[in-house]
Amino acid sequence: MKLYDAVWAPSPRRVRVYLAEKGVEIERVMVDLRSDEQLGDAYLRVNPRGAVPALELDSGEVICESSAICRYFEALHPPSPLFGETALDIARIESWTRRIEQEGYAAVVYVLRNQRDAFRDRGVAGKWPAVPQIPELAERGAILWGAFTAALDKHLAGRTWIATDAYSFADISALVTLDFAKAAKLAVPAGQANLLRWYDAAAARTSSTA
Known part of the structure:
Protein backbone atom coordinates (compact mmCIF):
# COMPACT_ATOMS: atom_id res chain seq x y z
CA MET A 1 0.00 0.00 0.00
CA HIS A 77 -2.30 -2.94 14.79
CA PRO A 78 -2.71 -3.51 18.54
CA PRO A 79 -5.18 -1.04 20.12
CA SER A 80 -3.52 1.93 21.75
CA PRO A 81 -4.40 4.98 23.86
CA LEU A 82 -4.43 7.01 20.63
CA PHE A 83 -8.02 5.95 19.89
CA GLY A 84 -8.83 4.56 23.32
CA GLU A 85 -8.73 1.11 24.87
CA THR A 86 -11.96 1.25 26.87
CA ALA A 87 -15.48 2.14 25.74
CA LEU A 88 -15.41 5.37 27.75
CA ASP A 89 -12.01 6.49 26.48
CA ILE A 90 -13.00 5.70 22.87
CA ALA A 91 -16.07 7.88 23.30
CA ARG A 92 -14.10 10.70 24.95
CA ILE A 93 -11.51 10.76 22.19
CA GLU A 94 -14.13 10.64 19.45
CA SER A 95 -16.12 13.44 21.08
CA TRP A 96 -13.16 15.76 21.44
CA THR A 97 -11.79 14.96 17.99
CA ARG A 98 -15.10 15.92 16.40
CA ARG A 99 -15.29 19.11 18.46
CA ILE A 100 -11.76 20.10 17.44
CA GLU A 101 -12.60 19.47 13.78
CA GLN A 102 -15.95 21.23 13.83
CA GLU A 103 -15.02 24.24 15.96
CA GLY A 104 -11.26 24.75 15.70
CA TYR A 105 -10.22 23.37 12.34
CA ALA A 106 -13.35 24.66 10.61
CA ALA A 107 -12.69 28.14 12.00
CA VAL A 108 -9.22 28.18 10.47
CA VAL A 109 -10.54 27.03 7.10
CA TYR A 110 -13.20 29.76 7.14
CA VAL A 111 -10.58 32.43 7.71
CA LEU A 112 -7.93 31.06 5.37
CA ARG A 113 -10.07 30.27 2.35
CA ASN A 114 -12.25 33.35 2.48
CA GLN A 115 -9.65 36.07 2.62
CA ARG A 116 -6.43 34.97 0.89
CA ASP A 117 -5.99 35.76 -2.81
CA ALA A 118 -4.53 32.30 -3.40
CA PHE A 119 -7.96 30.82 -2.67
CA ARG A 120 -10.04 33.12 -4.83
CA ASP A 121 -12.88 31.01 -6.31
CA ARG A 122 -11.55 28.11 -4.23
CA GLY A 123 -13.57 28.49 -1.08
CA VAL A 124 -13.64 24.70 -0.64
CA ALA A 125 -10.65 22.36 -0.87
CA GLY A 126 -10.51 19.76 -3.60
CA LYS A 127 -12.04 19.32 -7.05
CA TRP A 128 -15.13 21.54 -7.22
CA PRO A 129 -16.66 24.10 -9.55
CA ALA A 130 -15.60 27.67 -8.74
CA VAL A 131 -16.63 28.42 -5.15
CA PRO A 132 -16.45 32.16 -4.42
CA GLN A 133 -15.01 33.58 -1.24
CA ILE A 134 -17.44 34.92 1.37
CA PRO A 135 -15.78 37.59 3.55
CA GLU A 136 -18.40 37.13 6.27
CA LEU A 137 -17.22 33.55 6.73
CA ALA A 138 -13.74 34.81 7.56
CA GLU A 139 -15.29 37.01 10.23
CA ARG A 140 -17.26 34.06 11.55
CA GLY A 141 -14.12 31.96 11.64
CA ALA A 142 -12.27 34.50 13.75
CA ILE A 143 -15.13 34.55 16.27
CA LEU A 144 -15.30 30.75 16.38
CA TRP A 145 -11.54 30.53 16.86
CA GLY A 146 -11.62 32.79 19.90
CA ALA A 147 -14.44 30.79 21.47
CA PHE A 148 -12.74 27.49 20.65
CA THR A 149 -9.38 28.33 22.22
CA ALA A 150 -11.04 29.82 25.30
CA ALA A 151 -13.12 26.67 25.84
CA LEU A 152 -10.12 24.37 25.29
CA ASP A 153 -7.98 26.43 27.67
CA LYS A 154 -10.65 26.12 30.38
CA HIS A 155 -10.99 22.38 29.77
CA LEU A 156 -7.23 21.85 30.12
CA ALA A 157 -7.03 23.36 33.60
CA GLY A 158 -5.53 20.60 35.73
CA ARG A 159 -5.27 18.22 32.77
CA THR A 160 -2.20 17.02 30.86
CA TRP A 161 -3.99 15.85 27.71
CA ILE A 162 -7.31 16.72 26.12
CA ALA A 163 -9.54 13.65 26.10
CA THR A 164 -8.03 11.12 28.52
CA ASP A 165 -5.03 10.74 30.80
CA ALA A 166 -2.94 9.65 27.80
CA TYR A 167 -1.90 11.42 24.61
CA SER A 168 -4.52 10.61 21.99
CA PHE A 169 -5.80 11.28 18.49
CA ALA A 170 -7.67 14.27 19.92
CA ASP A 171 -4.32 15.80 20.93
CA ILE A 172 -2.90 15.08 17.48
CA SER A 173 -5.89 16.79 15.91
CA ALA A 174 -5.56 19.83 18.15
CA LEU A 175 -1.80 20.14 17.59
CA VAL A 176 -2.24 20.06 13.82
CA THR A 177 -5.09 22.58 14.08
CA LEU A 178 -3.12 25.07 16.17
CA ASP A 179 -0.16 24.87 13.81
CA PHE A 180 -2.44 25.20 10.79
CA ALA A 181 -3.98 28.31 12.37
CA LYS A 182 -0.69 30.15 11.98
CA ALA A 183 -1.26 30.21 8.21
CA ALA A 184 -4.47 32.16 8.85
CA LYS A 185 -2.70 34.42 11.38
CA LEU A 186 -4.80 33.01 14.19
CA ALA A 187 -3.04 32.52 17.50
CA VAL A 188 -3.65 31.40 21.06
CA PRO A 189 -3.96 34.47 23.31
CA ALA A 190 -1.08 34.87 25.77
CA GLY A 191 -3.46 34.64 28.72
CA GLN A 192 -4.59 31.11 27.87
CA ALA A 193 -1.83 29.48 29.89
CA ASN A 194 -3.37 26.01 30.08
CA LEU A 195 -3.64 25.70 26.32
CA LEU A 196 -0.14 27.07 25.78
CA ARG A 197 1.27 24.62 28.34
CA TRP A 198 -0.50 21.76 26.58
CA TYR A 199 0.77 22.93 23.18
CA ASP A 200 4.39 23.00 24.38
CA ALA A 201 4.07 19.42 25.63
CA ALA A 202 2.42 18.18 22.42
CA ALA A 203 4.92 19.97 20.18
CA ALA A 204 7.83 18.51 22.17
CA ARG A 205 6.90 14.95 21.22
CA THR A 206 9.13 13.41 18.56
CA SER A 207 6.10 12.59 16.43
CA SER A 208 5.22 16.28 16.03
CA THR A 209 7.95 16.70 13.43
CA ALA A 210 6.67 13.87 11.22
Missing part, protein backbone atom coordinates in the same frame (compact mmCIF):
# COMPACT_ATOMS: atom_id res chain seq x y z
CA LYS A 2 1.04 3.62 -0.34
CA LEU A 3 0.05 6.94 1.19
CA TYR A 4 -0.43 10.00 -0.98
CA ASP A 5 0.98 12.79 1.15
CA ALA A 6 1.70 16.52 1.02
CA VAL A 7 4.37 18.41 2.94
CA TRP A 8 2.59 21.36 4.53
CA ALA A 9 -1.11 20.49 4.46
CA PRO A 10 -2.71 19.76 7.86
CA SER A 11 -4.72 16.62 7.01
CA PRO A 12 -1.76 14.60 5.67
CA ARG A 13 0.27 15.76 8.67
CA ARG A 14 -2.35 14.36 11.04
CA VAL A 15 -1.81 10.94 9.46
CA ARG A 16 1.99 11.27 9.64
CA VAL A 17 1.92 12.18 13.33
CA TYR A 18 -0.39 9.28 14.08
CA LEU A 19 1.79 6.81 12.16
CA ALA A 20 4.89 8.12 13.95
CA GLU A 21 3.21 7.57 17.31
CA LYS A 22 2.28 4.01 16.27
CA GLY A 23 5.72 3.29 14.80
CA VAL A 24 4.20 2.38 11.42
CA GLU A 25 6.19 2.99 8.26
CA ILE A 26 4.60 3.11 4.82
CA GLU A 27 5.54 4.05 1.29
CA ARG A 28 4.69 7.69 0.64
CA VAL A 29 3.96 9.43 -2.67
CA MET A 30 4.31 13.19 -2.40
CA VAL A 31 1.71 15.43 -4.04
CA ASP A 32 2.74 19.01 -4.79
CA LEU A 33 -0.16 21.21 -3.70
CA ARG A 34 1.59 24.43 -4.69
CA SER A 35 1.49 23.38 -8.33
CA ASP A 36 -2.05 21.96 -7.95
CA GLU A 37 -0.83 18.45 -8.66
CA GLN A 38 -3.80 17.19 -6.62
CA LEU A 39 -6.10 18.51 -9.36
CA GLY A 40 -4.20 16.88 -12.20
CA ASP A 41 -5.51 13.86 -14.09
CA ALA A 42 -3.01 11.44 -12.55
CA TYR A 43 -4.01 12.15 -8.96
CA LEU A 44 -7.71 12.51 -9.75
CA ARG A 45 -7.61 8.90 -10.92
CA VAL A 46 -6.55 8.02 -7.37
CA ASN A 47 -8.94 10.38 -5.58
CA PRO A 48 -11.53 12.08 -7.79
CA ARG A 49 -12.18 14.59 -5.01
CA GLY A 50 -8.69 16.01 -5.48
CA ALA A 51 -7.87 16.03 -1.78
CA VAL A 52 -5.01 14.60 0.27
CA PRO A 53 -4.27 12.35 2.01
CA ALA A 54 -5.34 9.15 0.29
CA LEU A 55 -4.30 5.61 1.15
CA GLU A 56 -4.13 3.21 -1.79
CA LEU A 57 -4.34 -0.42 -0.71
CA ASP A 58 -2.68 -3.30 -2.51
CA SER A 59 -6.13 -4.29 -3.78
CA GLY A 60 -6.44 -0.92 -5.51
CA GLU A 61 -9.12 0.38 -3.16
CA VAL A 62 -8.50 3.91 -1.90
CA ILE A 63 -9.31 5.20 1.57
CA CYS A 64 -9.67 8.96 1.91
CA GLU A 65 -9.99 11.30 4.91
CA SER A 66 -7.21 11.46 7.48
CA SER A 67 -9.28 10.15 10.39
CA ALA A 68 -10.50 7.14 8.37
CA ILE A 69 -6.93 6.30 7.33
CA CYS A 70 -5.75 6.40 10.94
CA ARG A 71 -8.72 4.27 12.03
CA TYR A 72 -7.74 1.72 9.40
CA PHE A 73 -4.21 1.41 10.77
CA GLU A 74 -5.50 1.30 14.34
CA ALA A 75 -7.59 -1.74 13.39
CA LEU A 76 -4.56 -3.42 11.79
